[in-house]
Amino acid sequence: MEVCLFIEPHRGASYREQRDFARHAEECGFAGLFRADHYQPFGSSAGLPGPTDAWLTLAALAVETIRIRLGTLVTSITFRLPGPLAIAVAQVDQMSQGRVELGIGAGWFAPEHRSYGIPFPPLAERLSRLAEQLEVVTGLWRTPVGERFGHQGRYYQLVDAPALPKPVQVPGPPIIIGGRGLRRTPMLAARYADEFNATFQAPAAAASAFRAVAGAAAQVGRRRPIRRSVGIPVACGRTDAQARQRAAALYEPGSVLPAGESLVVGSPQQLVDRIHELREVGADRVYLRPGALTDRAHLDLLASEVLPAVTTC
Numbered sequence: 001m002e003v004c005l006f007i008e009p010h011r012g013a014s015y016r017e018q019r020d021f022a023r024h025a026e027e028c029g030f031a032g033l034f035r036a037d038h039y040q041p042f043g044s045s046a047g048l049p050g051p052t053d054a055w056l057t058l059a060a061l062a063v064e065t066i067r068i069r070l071g072t073l074v075t076s077i078t079f080r081l082p083g084p085l086a087i088a089v090a091q092v093d094q095m096s097q098g099r100v101e102l103g104i105g106a107g108w109f110a111p112e113h114r115s116y117g118i119p120f121p122p123l124a125e126r127l128s129r130l131a132e133q134l135e136v137v138t139g140l141w142r143t144p145v146g147e148r149f150g151h152q153g154r155y156y157q158l159v160d161a162p163a164l165p166k167p168v169q170v171p172g173p174p175i176i177i178g179g180r181g182l183r184r185t186p187m188l189a190a191r192y193a194d195e196f197n198a199t200f201q202a203p204a205a206a207a208s209a210f211r212a213v214a215g216a217a218a219q220v221g222r223r224r225p226i227r228r229s230v231g232i233p234v235a236c237g238r239t240d241a242q243a244r245q246r247a248a249a250l251y252e253p254g255s256v257l258p259a260g261e262s263l264v265v266g267s268p269q270q271l272v273d274r275i276h277e278l279r280e281v282g283a284d285r286v287y288l289r290p291g292a293l294t295d296r297a298h299l300d301l302l303a304s305e306v307l308p309a310v311t312t313c
Helices: 015-028 054-064 082-095 110-116 123-142 184-192 203-220 240-247 268-280 296-305
Strands: 002-007 032-035 069-072 100-105 149-152 157-161 175-178 195-197 227-236 264-266 285-289
Touching: 002 015, 015 032, 015 054, 015 296, 032 054, 032 100, 054 069, 054 082, 082 100, 082 123, 100 123, 123 149, 123 157, 123 175, 123 184, 175 184, 184 203, 195 203, 203 227, 203 268, 227 240, 227 268, 227 296, 240 264, 264 268, 268 285, 268 296
Parallel strands: 002 032, 002 285, 032 069, 069 100, 100 175, 175 195, 195 227, 227 264, 227 285
Antiparallel strands: 149 157
């Protein structure tokens, strides 16, 4: 089982806090650090000192770290056009010497779009744009050096694109697609993704999502395997009181939690047990989402008590 970390800097985190967290996560032995791509909090908090752009931050972390993998969960297609996105991700992949992954989705949080003047089409259109962006991004990366790429789609038109720069990873950085839908999202994952993420769901719901992706993969004739992952909000402690104290930082005041959100608040062994449950239903990667980025002792506890118990399976 591969264990990564997931953070939400839009809730309030400076670049320096993210950098220090990433360095400590790398020292602790976590496989990857992935961050949300949002421009404001979901609840009533101010989110000070304000949002940080996901790909600007990952570019900086690419040169501030050595081993840990870096990526988004997930970049919204409403924030960026596919051509410039392909360029940015390829550049960060070069800067990290091949450690980048692109989580990409249709976007969902309408208030941040209104706040910053970003168009927010209906869901059906966003999903269609997501499919077309995946076609463009992967097409640009896979075009041989010296050749040109063109695309005439419903939403995006590219003419005589040089398709540069090229990422270090061939044919491109791994693509992560996730969500709770059991029809269009699994089909997009089967066609384009290297990893399907079942979001922060309990084992039974994750198993259902994995079956949907397997069915879609069979339908499109996919042969190469797809990695399966799940997120877990975590607040672990050496005592129940310590775990409850950390749990207070897991969610923002006034935020609305998705139905079926599955979290672990308790001992490291409880988290180990949950990870084993997810492994049994097919997951081969988990994303642990702690609360406060400044709580290094929490990372140390997870690294010492959880990683050895689950990464040797």
